[in-house]
């Protein structure tokens with residue numbers, strides 16, 4: 001049995017960006033969907049409904065991650081699908097580095113905090129709710145550019161390195177959970193190039209027609225997750241289901 005086939009399953013989505021919101025819509029179409037909890041920096045209380053709860057959480061603030069998990073535990077005993085969609089490539093101050101001279105400690109540490117360190121803190125906070133005898137998935141959005149083997153073009157030092165670090169953290173978690181959470185499948189996923197605030201500045205006019213909408217991406221990622229099981233735990237797949245080398 002897969003968690004999507006359960007008569008009732010609960011979902012936690014970290015991040016309320018383009019892909020996070022699209023995944024939220026898509027999981028609600030699955031017949032067994034019961035409860036979703038979205039963790040985000042600026043939750044809109046108007047978005048709360050009985051089946052969808054938005055909780056405040058900042059990926060750079062470990063206490064807020066623990067607080068959000070404690071609040072979630074008041075609503076659900078078991079989490080069946082925990083998806084990390086939090087990420088940063090650029091913000092008001094930082095842009096992906098084209099060359100060594102653009103690197104700063106700030107850009108490296110900011111990217112590592114959000115794109116890498118957040119994942120194990122999230123898993124730690126939700127570990128007890130993910131440990132049960134139903135099938136479960138922890139999926140984290142990585143990026144193909146985080147593949148060391150796939151790095152042929154260089155650039156984007158902080159983002160690439162932080163996603164590579166996330167991949168190692170995820171793989172290590174998968175090894176630990178194989179024993180402690182034997183029903184959980186831990187996956188790194190590359191969503192494709194998807195229309196969003198994160199990707200917008202880097203999509204050229206020529207490339208635009210090959211870019212996925214968030215809805216197309218979410219449909220594909222759900223299909224990929226549905227096709228994998230616990231024997232795939234600790235693997236890295238793209239939105240088409242193809243394995244990406246670490």
Ligand SMILES: NC(=O)c1ccc[n+]([C@@H]2O[C@H](COP(=O)([O-])OP(=O)(O)OC[C@H]3O[C@@H](n4cnc5c(N)ncnc54)[C@H](OP(=O)(O)O)[C@@H]3O)[C@@H](O)[C@H]2O)c1
Nearest residue numbers: 016017018019041058059086087141143193194196198199
């Ligand atoms: N779009 C693509 O082409 C693409 C390609 C490869 C990988 N990815 C990965 O896919 C994931 C989702 O990206 P997206 O395209 O949906 O971009 P997005 O719309 O910018 O979503 C990213 C989300 O991360 C949240 N976030 C950033 N820092 C945070 C923090 N400190 N605390 C809490 N939330 C924080 C943002 O929250 P705010 O709304 O509060 O800023 C935003 O909701 C990211 O991990 C990204 O690296 C995307």
